[in-house]
Amino acid sequence: MALHTISFADEKMDESLEICNQLKKEGKIRHIGFSTHAVTSQIMDLINTEKFEYINLHYHYFGSYHGSGTSDTQGGEGNLACVKRALELDMGVFNISPIDKGGKLFRPSKLCASLIGKELTPIGFALLYGWKKVGFHTASIGLARPSDLDEVLYAANMMKKDQDGLISVENIINGSIERMEARSKEILGETWMQKGLLNVPSCYDEVSDGIALGHILLLYNLLTCYGMYEYCRDRYTSLLAAKWDKKKSYEENKKNM
Numbered sequence: 001m002a003l004h005t006i007s008f009a010d011e012k013m014d015e016s017l018e019i020c021n022q023l024k025k026e027g028k029i030r031h032i033g034f035s036t037h038a039v040t041s042q043i044m045d046l047i048n049t050e051k052f053e054y055i056n057l058h059y060h061y062f063g064s065y066h067g068s069g070t071s072d073t074q075g076g077e078g079n080l081a082c083v084k085r086a087l088e089l090d091m092g093v094f095n096i097s098p099i100d101k102g103g104k105l106f107r108p109s110k111l112c113a114s115l116i117g118k119e120l121t122p123i124g125f126a127l128l129y130g131w132k133k134v135g136f137h138t139a140s141i142g143l144a145r146p147s148d149l150d151e152v153l154y155a156a157n158m159m160k161k162d163q164d165g166l167i168s169v170e171n172i173i174n175g176s177i178e179r180m181e182a183r184s185k186e187i188l189g190e191t192w193m194q195k196g197l198l199n200v201p202s203c204y205d206e207v208s209d210g211i212a213l214g215h216i217l218l219l220y221n222l223l224t225c226y227g228m229y230e231y232c233r234d235r236y237t238s239l240l241a242a243k244w245d246k247k248k249s250y251e252e253n254k255k256n257m
Helices: 013-025 040-047 080-088 110-116 122-134 148-163 169-188 190-195 213-226 229-239 250-256
Strands: 033-035 054-057 092-095
Touching: 040 054, 040 080, 054 080, 080 092, 110 122, 110 169, 110 213, 122 148, 122 169, 148 169, 169 190, 169 213, 213 229
Parallel strands: 033 054, 054 092
Antiparallel strands: none
16 A cells, blocks of 8 residues: 655645545545644644544653643643544554654663563553553554564564453553652652643744754653653754754744744
């Protein structure tokens, strides 16, 4: 099956959908969806058009990547509310990069791995958290080495055993989460972990000068609580490519971003 993509950045959405729907009538495509790195409020707006059948987006135990710290339009932050809304509408929901952008878990920090525990590898935790706790239908698997696939297949086998009543994946995942939450509350405090990323201006708000404040705060949390230095360094470095020129207008800078 071929995957056809059309960028909404280049065309108005209705015009793009008209093309997609015509291709669907002609039998050239079967389903219409979108993949996104938008801020959460934009993702929610697209979902609520109810014009799409599937969505690819970031949501991980270790944050929502670009969506972290951006309003979910329901009093919270990040992309979990988008996942829940998409599932309510019976959309297919695909988890983008739970292993890499979800924490560089093919090379985790020792602290992160120890908190997840002996029953799960960090890769296994990321996948099982998405499937069992969040409700993702599928996930992208980026492998750093062939042996990473063994961890993916092990996680899938655990889901099968869970369905057969042989183990409780949820209990295992909850054990990892309890340890990580205890660590984060000890280091940064419960109030910060619950509210620290709320009401943060997004990179598209003029007051932020194009800085992804929510994403930076997320990286601070992950570095401070779980020692995820390598992941945080990589993600922060990627932000440096988006330069804000104070000599240009807000609209000019926004267009460049």
